[in-house]
Structure formats: C-alpha cells, structure tokens
Amino acid sequence: MGFSDETVETVRALYPSLADGHAYLDGAAGTQTPQPVIDAISDAYRRGLGNVGGVFPASERSTAIVAACRAAIADLVGGLPNGVILGPNMTTLTYRLARVLTGPGDEVVVSRLDHDANVRPWTQTGARVRWAEADPVTGELPVEQYAELIGPGTRLVALTAASNTLGTRPDVAAICEIAHAAGALTFVDGVHATAHGPVDMHALGADFYATSAYKWSGPHIGAVVADPVALESLHPDKLLPSPDTVPERFELGTAALADLAGVTAAVEHLADLVPGTGSRRARLVASMTAAEEHELALFAAMMSGLETMPHVTVYGKPARRTATAFFTVAGTTPQQVAEHLAGRGVNVWSGNMYAWELTGALGVRDSGGAVRAGLVHYNDRSDVERLLEGVAELRSTRPGRT
Numbered sequence: 001m002g003f004s005d006e007t008v009e010t011v012r013a014l015y016p017s018l019a020d021g022h023a024y025l026d027g028a029a030g031t032q033t034p035q036p037v038i039d040a041i042s043d044a045y046r047r048g049l050g051n052v053g054g055v056f057p058a059s060e061r062s063t064a065i066v067a068a069c070r071a072a073i074a075d076l077v078g079g080l081p082n083g084v085i086l087g088p089n090m091t092t093l094t095y096r097l098a099r100v101l102t103g104p105g106d107e108v109v110v111s112r113l114d115h116d117a118n119v120r121p122w123t124q125t126g127a128r129v130r131w132a133e134a135d136p137v138t139g140e141l142p143v144e145q146y147a148e149l150i151g152p153g154t155r156l157v158a159l160t161a162a163s164n165t166l167g168t169r170p171d172v173a174a175i176c177e178i179a180h181a182a183g184a185l186t187f188v189d190g191v192h193a194t195a196h197g198p199v200d201m202h203a204l205g206a207d208f209y210a211t212s213a214y215k216w217s218g219p220h221i222g223a224v225v226a227d228p229v230a231l232e233s234l235h236p237d238k239l240l241p242s243p244d245t246v247p248e249r250f251e252l253g254t255a256a257l258a259d260l261a262g263v264t265a266a267v268e269h270l271a272d273l274v275p276g277t278g279s280r281r282a283r284l285v286a287s288m289t290a291a292e293e294h295e296l297a298l299f300a301a302m303m304s305g306l307e308t309m310p311h312v313t314v315y316g317k318p319a320r321r322t323a324t325a326f327f328t329v330a331g332t333t334p335q336q337v338a339e340h341l342a343g344r345g346v347n348v349w350s351g352n353m354y355a356w357e358l359t360g361a362l363g364v365r366d367s368g369g370a371v372r373a374g375l376v377h378y379n380d381r382s383d384v385e386r387l388l389e390g391v392a393e394l395r396s397t398r399p400g401r402t
C-alpha cells in the first residue's frame with residue numbers, strides 16, 4: 001500500500017520549509033513542521049492564552065489546549081490521556097522519572113543500543129546497572145540475554161523501541177514480557193520509533209513510553225505516557241502549591257501552551273496523511289502504517305544504492321528497522337561527507353547521534369562517528385537519488401581513488 005505519488009506530493013505541499021529545495025534526510029534529529037502545526041501555534045497566541053485553571057476565557061482556552069494535547073498523544077501511542085506527562089523534551093522527563101522510579105540499591109537494565117537519554121538518567125541514580133549488548137554486526141538487540149540480565153532484584157528495564165542510529169526495532173514485547181515476569185517495570189524510549197509507524201504501547205508492554213513531538217512534525221515538546229493508576233503511587237519532588245493530581249504533579253512549572261496546541265495539530269496531521277474514517281486512533285494506525293510502508297519502500301532503494309558502492313560501509317542489518325541508514329565513506333570523514341552533501345542541498349547528520357554506547361561498540365565513536373541519513377513520511381524518491389548521487393561522487397572526486 002504505502003503512499004501514492006499524489007499522496008507524497010500532497011503531504012510535501014503542507015511543509016513550507018521543503019520549498020527550499022533541500023533533501024531533508026535529517027528527520028531523525030527533528031522533522032520539518034507542516035502549515036497546520038504552524039497555524040495552530042500562531043492561532044493559540046492570536047486568540048490569547050492565560051495560565052491554566054482560571055475562570056476567564058483565555059485561561060479556559062489554555063486548559064482546553066492542555067487537555068486536547070494529552071488526548072492527542074494518548075491516541076498516537078495507544079495510552080490514556082490522564083497518563084500523559086508533558087514536558088520540554090524526553091531527556092528532561094526521563095531524568096525526572098528516573099529519580100522517582102529508581103534509586104541506590106535498585107537494579108536497572110539498560111542497553112547499548114539506546115540513545116544516551118535512555119541510559120544515563122538510569123545509570124546516574126546510584127542504581128546497580130546491568131548492560132544488554134547490541135550485536136555490532138547485525139545491529140540487533142538479542143532478546144535471549146534478558147533472561148540472564150533480569151532477575152528478582154530488577155527494578156526497571158530501559159530499552160528503545162527503535163534505534164535512532166541503526167533503525168533497529170528490537171523485540172520490545174518479548175523483552176517487556178521477561179521484565180514483567182520478574183516484577184520489573186519497563187521504560188521504552190519511543191522517541192525515534194513513534195515517527196516511523198503505528199504505536200501501541202500496551203502491545204509493546206511499555207509501562208512508560210517516551211516520545212518527542214519534534215520528531216513527528218510537531219514542536220519541541222516531550223511526553224512520557226504511563227498508566228495513570230500506576231502514576232498515583234509515585235510522588236516526585238514538586239512545589240507545594242502546584243497541583244498534586246496525576247499527571248500534573250509530574251510536570252514542573254508553566255507549560256509551553258501554544259506549542260501544546262501545535263502537538264495536537266501534528267497528531268491530526270499524522271492521522272490525515274492518508275484518507276480514512278473512524279476514530280482518530282484508527283486513522284492514526286492506518287496513516288502511520290502507510291507512512292511506514294512508504295518509508296521502507298524508499299529505504300530499500302537507498303540501502304541497495306549505498307551497499308553497492310565499494311567506498312561505503314553501512315552499519316547494521318537488523319531484520320526489523322526504521323528507514324535509517326548509518327554509514328561511513330572510505331577516505332572521507334563523516335563530517336566531510338555531511339559537508340559535501342550539504343553543498344548539494346542534502347541534509348544529513350554526522351557524529352555519534354548521542355548513541356554513545358552503540359557507536360563505541362561499533363568502533364566509530366572516537367573517529368567522528370558515521371553519517372546518518374533517515375527517511376520520514378515527507379521524503380520522496382528524489383531525496384534518495386540526490387543522496388546516492390552525492391555519496392557516489394565521493395568515490396570519483398577524490399584524487400588517487402580507483
């Protein structure tokens with residue numbers, strides 16, 4: 001199924017920034033913003049905002065914006081609105097929750113596949129740490145090791161729903177099942193995964209599911225979604241006068257209210273990528289399934305192009321993945337590759353992608369990392385072609401190459 005050419009054009013036309021002609025292959029670091037999201041944010045300011053919980057219309061609008069945002073994120077990930085904790089980004093929220101969920105004496109299991117934002121918050125609380133290893137050749141996170149790593153002393157297992165570097169989608173459901181059987185909690189980093197396909201946090205077995213709207217066409221807002229009943233038993237540090245209700249007691253200070261309106265618009269945008277009927281949740285699942293197919297079809301062309309270039313080394317070959325490639329080019333540093341591509345209007349990242357442990361295990365972290373080129377729903381064939389042309393040039397343009 002995927003997207004028809006017409007759908008791709010319609011979707012792309014909604015993104016004003018794509019008109020600059022660049023191939024935006026940097027979506028894993030943050031997506032572009034469609035007009036309805038820009039409009040929702042400016043409309044919120046234009047109509048007038050007040051702080052939440054007041055008795056006048058501007059405050060009531062803000063209260064409604066927050067409620068709508070929680071409902072939208074709940075639909076996106078298959079959670080409940082009053083289990084949606086909002087914050088500036090995933091890293092901040094994860095540090096906050098790590099201090100509520102774990103402490104000295106607890107045992108936590110983290111993985112070397114993860115972005116550092118789902119590692120360091122757990123290893124810096126004084127908890128005992130056990131490491132799940134990623135296979136540096138395949139890029140997989142083998143499930144079997146978790147039976148050894150998780151035991152009766154395990155308080156929490158932190159793992160990613162998809163690697164922001166290799167794209168690996170580990171078998172999260174199987175790992176969470178092992179964790180739950182031992183009475184441990186699971187904290188699943190969905191920051192990369194959410195942008196690339198439908199999400200059902202319950203099917204994954206995530207007690208906590210983290211996501212960031214700026215990875216899926218929204219503004220810079222993060223969220224962690226959990227069972228509101230489970231949140232009732234947790235008591236984070238907070239100001240005395242601020243609400244003690246769930247989920248509000250997990251949120252510090254005043255929210256970026258207009259941006260929250262943008263988050264809701266981003267979810268609506270994702271739900272409308274392909275025409276559909278039914279609830280927003282049903283339309284999201286259909287749209288994101290089509291988006292994933294679209295991305296993976298383009299990705300197959302991107303990978304076969306990269307893999308046939310003798311001067312390119314591609315890292316990882318996981319069985320289930322997002323459309324995210326990580327590669328190096330012989331004789332050219334990752335930074336030089338990014339600069340060369342930028343000169344041709346192709347936006348990619350180079351470096352360690354904050355996947356500190358993984359890039360260490362791959363042996364590239366201390367030599368400038370590698371290049372990441374990723375696809376999201378608004379990318380098209382020409383983006384892939386331009387990447388491949390740009391990388392191919394690096395073979396022939398350098399002196400002394402054969």
Ligand SMILES: Cc1ncc(COP(=O)(O)O)c(C=O)c1O
Pocket residue numbers: 028029088089090091092115117118160162163164189190191192211212222
């Ligand atoms: C997989 C993954 N996890 C966590 C993060 C951190 O997210 P945030 O920027 O919202 O703190 C990122 C950001 O790139 C990411 O890709």
